[in-house]
Amino acid sequence: MTAPLRSPAALLGAGGVLLLAGGPLHPDGSGATVEEHLASMLTAPTWGISHLLLLAGSVLAVAGFVAAWRGEAFGPRVTPLLPLVIACWTLGVLDAVPHLLASHDHAHLVGGAPTPILDVHLVLQTVAVPAVGLTGALVAAAVAWSDRTVAAVALGAVGVLGGLGYAAAGLLVPLTWDVRYAALFPLQTGLAIWLIGTAARLAARSRTPVPA
Template structure:
């Protein structure tokens, strides 16, 4: 029996060359998935560290508590870490979306990307507010602090609740105990961290600041989801 020479140099006769581009696309998507997972884990760690380093306010009024926090030497570092984590998280979600690993919830990933990007914008004046400690103490204008307090009323719940909804959507499709446990962390984070800024603005009670550490619960979801994404995709 005669054999037909391959028209493609270096490829044996009878080899289906179309499988190579498909294989390259598959490898590229796996790389995007895993790099995205690494970024989400790094985001959770950075935001968690920033949250734990965040100064605690003291005083009977919101102004007193805010002034004590603005004057803390940890204000800058804690918010740099949080801002870095949010930006890395956005990049991680973008890569995971591109990888097609979570196509079933792609619309919600897009919503989360937008919500986190808005949160990053708010975190910038939040960070810069630390430079206004003297102005705040003197009763002078504090535009960065004012911008942070106003924007966070909207961006904090948007970030927290869209993340929780994404977590629930992932758990519904995964149908595993681990996915639902992680979703429970995200939901608890939304019901604490997510309502902290609006309640603080409505009540003016500095005690509402005790809800902000709920961000750590969302960080746990991020890291846990990153671990799940790193695992090889299941074959059908």
């Protein structure tokens, strides 16, 4: 039996659970401008716990993809895609660190002073969020296409929708500077659901006896 800490199912499932828990705790912004929107969120009491959960979930998801790649858990059709997924989700982890720490720049943002931590996050987010969303949609579609079971296809649809919506938010907010597109960020939940469901499928497969 594979040790739990090295199991793709355990890692992907735990990552999905933490992402699913952290997403709803993310504060909702208010205000007409991006600056006002950010300022309203940075002091919210759930900012820290939400982003800690999202960071931990992202780390576990990356570890799960690495384990799945090494063990070819998704089969030969999907395995070649996983290095790209791992690279992009690692970028998401790197962005999650200044994202978590950006609350320290609240007073500077309100006072019009430089906001170095927040600025690093905003620059990284412009690349990291679309990268995570698009590769999340890609791997969800690839697994569904490879397995072609009802469960895989249903989960794939949820993952693709969530990934594309999350990627769109990461592109549209900085391109248009319109905070209304921030409403798409919670679609990351679709990726979390895909991770959990896919982990359950992998775990069930590993428990299925191999015919003699």
